[in-house]
Each structure stands twice: as structure tokens, then as C-alpha cells.
Amino acid sequence: MGKIVEIEGVNKIYGSNHVVKDLNLSIEEGEFLTLLGSSGCGKTTTLRMIAGFEEPTTGTIMVEGERVEDKEPFERNVNTVFQSYALFPHKTIYDNIAYGLKMKKVPKAEIKERVYEMMEMVQLGGFEKRYPSQLSGGQKQRVAIARALINRPRVLLLDEPLGALDLKLRKQMQLELKRLQKKLNITFIYVTHDQEEALTMSDRIAVMHDGVIDQLATPTEIYEHPKTKFVATFIGETNIYDGCITSITDGVATMTLENGAVSVKCPEDFSLLEYATISVRPEKMRFATEPVEGFELEAQVKDYIYVGSVLKCIVSLPNGNELKIERLAGQELPPIGSKCYPYWNIDDAVLIHNESHYIFEALNNIKLA
Amino acid sequence: MKHEKTKHEFRANTLPALVTVGPVTIIMVLLIAVPLIYVAVMSFCSIDEFYNVTFDFTLENYVRLANVDYLKIYAQSIVIALVTTVICILVGYPFSYIIARTKSKKKKILYMLVIIPFWTNSLIRIYGWRTFLGSSGWLNSLLAGIGIAKEPIEFLYKQGTTILGMVYCLIPFMILPLYTAIEKLDSSLLEASSDLGARPVSTFLEVILPLTSSGIFSGSLMVFIPCLGYFFVSDILGGGNSDVIGNLIERQFQSGNNWPLGAALSIILIVVTLILVKIYQKLGGDMDSLGV
Numbered sequence: 001m002g003k004i005v006e007i008e009g010v011n012k013i014y015g016s017n018h019v020v021k022d023l024n025l026s027i028e029e030g031e032f033l034t035l036l037g038s039s040g041c042g043k044t045t046t047l048r049m050i051a052g053f054e055e056p057t058t059g060t061i062m063v064e065g066e067r068v069e070d071k072e073p074f075e076r077n078v079n080t081v082f083q084s085y086a087l088f089p090h091k092t093i094y095d096n097i098a099y100g101l102k103m104k105k106v107p108k109a110e111i112k113e114r115v116y117e118m119m120e121m122v123q124l125g126g127f128e129k130r131y132p133s134q135l136s137g138g139q140k141q142r143v144a145i146a147r148a149l150i151n152r153p154r155v156l157l158l159d160e161p162l163g164a165l166d167l168k169l170r171k172q173m174q175l176e177l178k179r180l181q182k183k184l185n186i187t188f189i190y191v192t193h194d195q196e197e198a199l200t201m202s203d204r205i206a207v208m209h210d211g212v213i214d215q216l217a218t219p220t221e222i223y224e225h226p227k228t229k230f231v232a233t234f235i236g237e238t239n240i241y242d243g244c245i246t247s248i249t250d251g252v253a254t255m256t257l258e259n260g261a262v263s264v265k266c267p268e269d270f271s272l273l274e275y276a277t278i279s280v281r282p283e284k285m286r287f288a289t290e291p292v293e294g295f296e297l298e299a300q301v302k303d304y305i306y307v308g309s310v311l312k313c314i315v316s317l318p319n320g321n322e323l324k325i326e327r328l329a330g331q332e333l334p335p336i337g338s339k340c341y342p343y344w345n346i347d348d349a350v351l352i353h354n355e356s357h358y359i360f361e362a363l364n365n366i367k368l369a
Numbered sequence: 370m371k372h373e374k375t376k377h378e379f380r381a382n383t384l385p386a387l388v389t390v391g392p393v394t395i396i397m398v399l400l401i402a403v404p405l406i407y408v409a410v411m412s413f414c415s416i417d418e419f420y421n422v423t424f425d426f427t428l429e430n431y432v433r434l435a436n437v438d439y440l441k442i443y444a445q446s447i448v449i450a451l452v453t454t455v456i457c458i459l460v461g462y463p464f465s466y467i468i469a470r471t472k473s474k475k476k477k478i479l480y481m482l483v484i485i486p487f488w489t490n491s492l493i494r495i496y497g498w499r500t501f502l503g504s505s506g507w508l509n510s511l512l513a514g515i516g517i518a519k520e521p522i523e524f525l526y527k528q529g530t531t532i533l534g535m536v537y538c539l540i541p542f543m544i545l546p547l548y549t550a551i552e553k554l555d556s557s558l559l560e561a562s563s564d565l566g567a568r569p570v571s572t573f574l575e576v577i578l579p580l581t582s583s584g585i586f587s588g589s590l591m592v593f594i595p596c597l598g599y600f601f602v603s604d605i606l607g608g609g610n611s612d613v614i615g616n617l618i619e620r621q622f623q624s625g626n627n628w629p630l631g632a633a634l635s636i637i638l639i640v641v642t643l644i645l646v647k648i649y650q651k652l653g654g655d656m657d658s659l660g661v
Contacts, residue, residue, distance in 0.1 A: 088558060104566055
């Protein structure tokens, strides 16, 4: 298993708009990699550059060890599943799926065999004579996938392929896509803005923000150890606080926040008096009716929201900020309006470098000078 | 209460409908339906020795139209219209494709280049061509000036010149529907085609052409039909050597002074047009894209 796609120093600039900034990304053969980010973060542009629809302003893109950035899409051994499906409306499902093979001048008998095989694989048997307009969204999606996969690409690019489907169908297709990917052992590069989808399907996720990859890691790593504030807030729900590290003892830092002080496990690359951000997932958050050692945080229970398996507690801090805390339903709870003391296991909170820290440092340096 | 409500509904719907559609309907009936019926009736009338129309029912006008000389001109008309249509497709398609697909600001300028000549009377523009192509016209002066032609070349009064004039007059009718069809083309389909390994020529034949054929259809119809009737083009540029059906009609109403015969010719032209539109519809053509 080697690297199948390597993107080095790629920039994409449209006029005054710097969409992709100095992007470096290696994709392993057979992996399911997701480019995750909100709209306008450059994820689709990155995908389109790999497909060949856009040319990078600078930088190189290698597919299977070969530079491709000057090649036309029809010269590349990658295929794309489009967000809008882009099925040919004037061709039958059979002809849509056969299109790639027909272009490669594959013998007719083989085309027929492979199309039927593919249609079985995506559960579209019997639909060959229909036209795209006669299919439902989910069926169109399957045709789009079959049309791309029949060419046996080394890399399949998927641009928000499930975006137009309803939630239930989307969940089902997520599992099916993952199953297909494992079965065919094809590298999938998947673009989505849906963090849940990314967590469910991917081997690795590249979280993109403003044309830059903020973090590239496994779903677990991304969820549990976000590297930036953006990643922490974009993936899942979290409670986020800015504060200053006021003491470090035995790898545990005390952070002074606006409303008090808390304890958090401190990795080595954080230093005393650093301005940093702390992120705690609602399910990792606890609250007690008595103060807990290491935490000087006082709050008031504001509301309980029952959401089935868990109970969401909203507590408000003296400055009006709210914390979200999840508890298993059925536990005894302090009444609304009463005082409570939020805390967590020190291993469960994540310390994140804060970009503004460097501004503070710079300001301090100016003052000293 | 109920009664009042219906009264209110009458006011809310019927009055505005009458006010907006009513005058249009009256105008349409007076200016289109009535003359059309008049022409149809006249085509079955006779003329007396002073060329006055008399209301004696006769089929003679239609019988006369089956004459070999007339048939030759119908055939010639159809050839001229066909050639004009084909040239309009060949010239109009690439041009429409460029204006529909270009992203630059030039798009508007290119589009206006098609539209603006449209605002000038086509008769005047055809006279312009005559001045340009005439034996002492600009083109001949230019050719003589640079020494290519010693004698003035006779460009006018040829079938080719008529076709040139027809193409010139009618090409906007080809470009506009083509432009609409090509602009509607989803560019992700072209990307998908290329992504699946199709070279540009294959993408054109497999995707672009079939998906814009409606534009070619309606454009062809909108060029072919007027071409049969644009008598002034063949009159001014063809000099009587390349008559179309329109010339025959014009001649019967003017110099021939045989209105019933002219009316019968008009009816023939209308029938031909209707047959063509019917064929167009049968082939899956959309009436909306004809502007009907």
C-alpha cells in the first residue's frame, strides 16, 4: 500500500479570492478520506483539481506517482460522482452506466456483462431501460455511483453525493458506500459538510477551513483531540472556553477563566501564562451539588431538555454564558434554578492552542521593548 | 353572505381578466383571424375581366397552382430555404456555443451583435448588401483597387446572393433558440462526460448535440418557414432568378392583380407551414421554444 494521491504545495486563486492555500495532502491507497468543511472552505475545489476540472494555480498533484495537473479529465484514471448526479438525461440507465466503457471502446459483449454486473451490485437490476427522470433521488445516486465505478478507477471522487437525499436514505447510503469501498478496495475521496457523515464513513478526515487543512486524522482523533478551535466546534457539540494557564503541576494545568478556574491535563507544548482554549464535550461534562476540588466554577441550572437516550442540561455561568451537559436519563437531578458546580475528569477536556495567543505574545513583546 | 362572496369573486377575477385579455383578444381577432378568413374565402373566388374579385365559388385557383412552372418555383423555394437553413445551422451553432458558454464580459457584446441589426428594418439592410455587392459597389471597388479583379464581378442576381441575404436576415432566428438550448445545458454533464473518458469530439456528439437538438429543430423551423416567404430578399438580391413562394404571392397581389390566385398561394404557404410545425411537434419539438 502506497500513496495513491499526493498533493504538494497546491494553491488555487480566482482573481482576488485565494480558495486553496498551500495545500499538502497524501492519500493512502484503499483509504476512505473525507474532506470536511463548511461551504467555501476549498474542499470542492480541491476535489475538482484532482478530477481535472480545475487547474491549480501553483503546486503539483500526483496520482499513482504520475503528475496529472496538466492532464485533461479524460486522461486521468479517476472518476467522479457529482453532487447533482449529472446523469445524461437523454440516455437510458444502461447507456449512462455503459458510457465510460463505450468511450474506452470496450467490446460490446463485455460492456453488457459489466453493466449488468454493476447494476446488480448497486441494486438497480431491471432499471436498464428507464431514463434518469423516471428514477427517485436514491436510485439516481446509485446510477451515478455505478457509472463511475464501472470504469474501475483507482480513485473515486465523491462531491457531497448524498447531499440531496433525505436523512433516512442518506444513512442507508452511507453504509452502502462504505461497504462498496471495502469490497472493491478503491480509494475514496469524499467531500462533505456533514460532520456526522464524515465520522461514520471515513478512515481519515481532513478538516478544511478557509482553504487550509486544520487537522488530518482519524475520526476518533479528530473528535477527541481537536487541534484547533474550529475543529472542536465544527465536529460535534462542545463547550468551549478561552482562558489563561496560571499554573502547571505534574502535567495538570489550572486555567483561569472569566468565571473562575478549572483543571485540565496539560500536554508539553503548552506553557505557563499561555492564553489557550479548552474544549469539553457535553457527554464528558459533569456537575455536582457541592464544589469539586480543582474546579472553581459556579453555575445555575437553567433547563433540562429530554432527547430520548440522554438528558441535556443547560447551566448558565455568572457572565451569562451557557454550558451544555449531557446526562443519562433517569438520574436524580437538582431542581431548575439551583446552584451547581460543573467539572470533568481532567483527562476528558482538551487544551487547544489559541490563535490569539500569538497576538497577546506579540503585544507583550512590544510592551517590553 | 355567500351571495356577496361570489359577487366579490366575480369582481376579483373576471374584471381584471376582461381588462387585460379582452383588448388583446379583440386585436388578435380583428388583425389576424379576420384577414386570414378573408384570404381563405378569397382563394375560392373568381375575377371578372376587369380583375375585380367576384364571389363565385371556384377551385380554378388551386388547379392553376399545380402548373409545372409553379411547381418548379415551389421546388426552388424549398431548395433555397433548405440551403439557407443548413448554412444558418453551420454558422449559427458555433457562434451560439461561443456566446452561451463564454464566461467573460464579451458575452453581452456578442449577444448584442446579433440583436442590434435586428432593430433595423431588414429591407434597409438588404439594400445595404445590394450597394455593397453591386457592380460599382464597395466590394468591386475594393477588388479593383487591390488589383484582383480587372472587370467588375457580377455578384448580384444569383441564387447564391439570395441565399446570402436570406442567411443574413434569418440567422438571428437560428442563433436565439440555439443560444437558449446551449445555455440551458448543465456544464456538469460536460464534466461528467470528460470524467468518464470522452474526448471533446465524443462529448459533443454524445452529449452536447443530442441535448441541444431542440434548439436546432426550432431554429430550423424559424429559418425555413420565413425563407419561403421573404420575397424582398430574392427581389432585391436575386433579381428574379431565385424566386421563392413569397415572390409569387407578391406578384399576384401587385402586378398580376389576381388577388384570388395570390390568396390561394398564401393558403398553400400556410398549409406547408402548418405541416412543418406538425412534423416538428411529432419529432418532439416544444412549441414554447418557437415563441408561439
